[in-house]
Amino acid sequence: MKKVSMNKNAGLLLLIAAIAIAATSFFGYQAATQSRSGVSELDASGIDFSFKNGNTIVSFTTEQPGFCQVLLGTKSGAYDFVAVESMPEGPHTEHYNVIENLKPDTNYFYRIMLGTTGGNVLQSKEGSFTTSPNAAADTGDKQAAQKPTGTNIALLSNGGRILGVSSNYGGAANDRNWGAQMAIDGDPSTEWSSDGDGNNAWIEIGFDKAYQVNAIGFWTRTMGTSAEIKKLRVLSADGTELGSFDLQGPDEMQYFTLKEPVSTDSLRFEAADSSGGNTGAVEIEVFGSLPMVEQNNR
Numbered sequence: 001m002k003k004v005s006m007n008k009n010a011g012l013l014l015l016i017a018a019i020a021i022a023a024t025s026f027f028g029y030q031a032a033t034q035s036r037s038g039v040s041e042l043d044a045s046g047i048d049f050s051f052k053n054g055n056t057i058v059s060f061t062t063e064q065p066g067f068c069q070v071l072l073g074t075k076s077g078a079y080d081f082v083a084v085e086s087m088p089e090g091p092h093t094e095h096y097n098v099i100e101n102l103k104p105d106t107n108y109f110y111r112i113m114l115g116t117t118g119g120n121v122l123q124s125k126e127g128s129f130t131t132s133p134n135a136a137a138d139t140g141d142k143q144a145a146q147k148p149t150g151t152n153i154a155l156l157s158n159g160g161r162i163l164g165v166s167s168n169y170g171g172a173a174n175d176r177n178w179g180a181q182m183a184i185d186g187d188p189s190t191e192w193s194s195d196g197d198g199n200n201a202w203i204e205i206g207f208d209k210a211y212q213v214n215a216i217g218f219w220t221r222t223m224g225t226s227a228e229i230k231k232l233r234v235l236s237a238d239g240t241e242l243g244s245f246d247l248q249g250p251d252e253m254q255y256f257t258l259k260e261p262v263s264t265d266s267l268r269f270e271a272a273d274s275s276g277g278n279t280g281a282v283e284i285e286v287f288g289s290l291p292m293v294e295q296n297n298r
C-alpha cells in the first residue's frame, strides 16, 4: 500500500514544526477572533482535494514561500486534525499536505496555516469539503496482475545502483531523503525527487552484470499539481532508445514490456513529458534474464 510520507527524521522535524505552528495558530486564532489582530489572512489558490489509499491530500499554492499545515475538523471553527506537508525541506509555495484516516463521505471544515521564514503566520478563511465515499478503498490493484515474473535487477538489494541522476531535491546525496537511491530501495514510502528538473529529469540505474532486459516498471512521484512524469523515455547503456511509455498517474507502479529484449548492464530513464517541478520516482523496477551462455554455466 502506498503511503505518502517522508523519512523518520524529516517526519520528526516536521512534527515539531507542525506542533509549533499549531500552537502558534491556535493562539493566533484566539487572538484573531478576540482582538482581530496579529494574524494576516492567507490567500491560497488552486486548492484541491484528492483521496488515495486512505489518505486525504490537500494541495494548493501560496504566494509567499513557507511551511503549511491544514487544520481540519467536522465542526466549523473546531479543528481536531492536522494535514502535514509531505515535502518539508525548505520554504516553498506549492504545498501538498497529507492526512490519513479521515472518515469517508464526511464534511470537514478546514483552515490553511502558513508559517513564513520571517516568522509570520497567515491563515486562510475557513472552507469545507466532503471526503470520498470510499476513501480507504480508493486504491488500484492492477499492480500484482501486471507485474512481470523474475527478479527486479534494479533493486538495491539485488545489486542495482545509481550511476547518475539529473539532480536530487535540495542537493541531497543519492542515499538520503529525496536522493536517487530512494527510487530503487523497494520502499514505496521513499521517493527520488529531482530539484525542479521537470522534463529534464533523468536517472541512470546500473545492474550487477549485463542482462537481457525485457520489462520495466516505473512509479512516478507527484505533488498534486506538479512533479508528475507523464511520459517516460528509456535508453540502454549505449544510448539506444528502447521506447517511450505513457504513465497513467501516480497511484501505483506501471509495468511495460520492451518491444524486444535488449542486452545491457544499465538503463537510463528520462522524463519526456511531465507536470513540471520536482519530478522523480517512488520506485523503478527492471526485469531481465541472464544471457543463455551464463545460464548454461550455472
Ligand SMILES: [Ca+2]
Binding pocket: 182, 183, 184, 185, 186, 187, 188, 189, 190, 191, 192, 282, 283
Ligand atoms: Ca522508494
